[in-house]
Amino acid sequence: MIEFKHVNKSFYHNKQETKILKNINIAIEDNDIFGIIGYSGAGKSTLIRLINALEKPTSGKILIDGHDLANFNTHEIRQMKQKIGMIFQGFNLLESKTVAENISLPLLLAKVAKKERDKIVDKLLNFVDLKEKKFAYPSELSGGQKQRVCIARALANQPKILLCDEATSALDPQTTRAILDLLKRINQEQKVTIVLVTHEMSVVKHICNNMLVMEKGQIVEQGNVVDIFQNPASPVTRKFINAVIYDKLPTQILNNMLENDITNIYRFEFLGSSCRHSVLSDAILRDCGKISINILFSNMIDIKENVIGYMFVNIEGKPKDIKDAIEFLRNKQVRIAKLDKDGNYV
C-alpha cells in the first residue's frame, strides 16, 4: 500500500519558497490501477516522483507498505527503488544500446548473473511482444515499440509498483490503447500496483479503478472512477469528463432547435440501471401517446460495465403530461435537467 499523509512539497529558488504540493493525503491499495489527472503544472509529476524517492517531501509522511520512506537508509532506498519501476513520456532509452541491452540494464545494476539476465530479457521481450527487435536500436523503433521496451525494462526487477508518468501522451490513440491494455495485463497477471499520471480522462476511463484530480498542487477530488464519472464534484473534474463525454447539446443542433422555436429541451442523464431498461418507450407508452419525445443527440460511454451517458430530447405535450412523464423517468433513476434561457441545464 502507498500512503501519503499530509504531504507538502516546496521548491526553493533564491531562498524564495514555491509550494508545489499542498496537504496531499492518498491511500493506494495493492494491485490497484490508480490515476492522477490534472492540467499542466498541477504537480502530478512531482507527486509521483515522491513515491520512488526521486523527490523528498518538505513535510508529511510517505509510507510504502507501512514503512516511512524518511526512515530508510541508502541501502534500503536502493532496494525499495528496485521494487518500483517507472516509465515516462520521453522513453529515456539509451540510444547506443540495443533493445536487449536496455532491458538488461537494471539487472546489470542489480548484479544478476549473465545467464539469468539473458533468460529474463528473453521472457520480457516475449511478454511485450518484441522478440524480433531484440538486437534493434531505439532509433529503429516506433514510439509504441519504444514504450514497450521501457515497460520491459521497468519490469526487469519484478517490481511491486509501476509508476507511469504520461507514458502514452506521445502516442497515437491506437498505440495508446495497446500500451494501456499491456499495463492492464501487467496489473492482472503480475499483480503490480500501477500509479499513472495523465492529463487525458480517456486514459483514466480505460484502465483506472481509482483516481484523484489535482489542481494547483491540491487534490480537488478522489475516489472510485465510476463514482467520479457519475458525480463529479469539482468544476475541473467536470471539464476533464467533458473531454470524453459531452454534457451539453452541440451548438449547431441547439441553434437549429432555437431557430425553429423548439425550446422544450431536456437533458436526460443515464446512470447504471437506468441504461439497461427501455425507460423512454415506457414513459411514452404509459402516457398513451400524450407526449412525444424527440431524441436530438445522445452520448454514451461504458466504464467497467457501467453505462453512463446523456441524451438530449425535445418533449412536446401538455405541461401536466410532460411533468408526469418527467416524474416517472426520475423514479426510474434518470436524472433530468431542462435547458434554461441562459443555456444552462437546471
Ligand SMILES: Nc1ncnc2c1ncn2[C@@H]1O[C@H](COP(=O)(O)OP(=O)(O)OP(=O)(O)O)[C@@H](O)[C@H]1O
Ligand atoms: N525541480 C524543480 N524546481 C523548481 N520548480 C519545479 C521543479 N520541478 C517542478 N517544478 C514546478 O512545480 C510545478 C509542478 O510541476 P509538475 O511537473 O509536478 O507538474 P505536472 O502536473 O506534472 O505538469 P506537466 O503535466 O506539465 O508535466 C510547476 O510549476 C513546475 O515548474
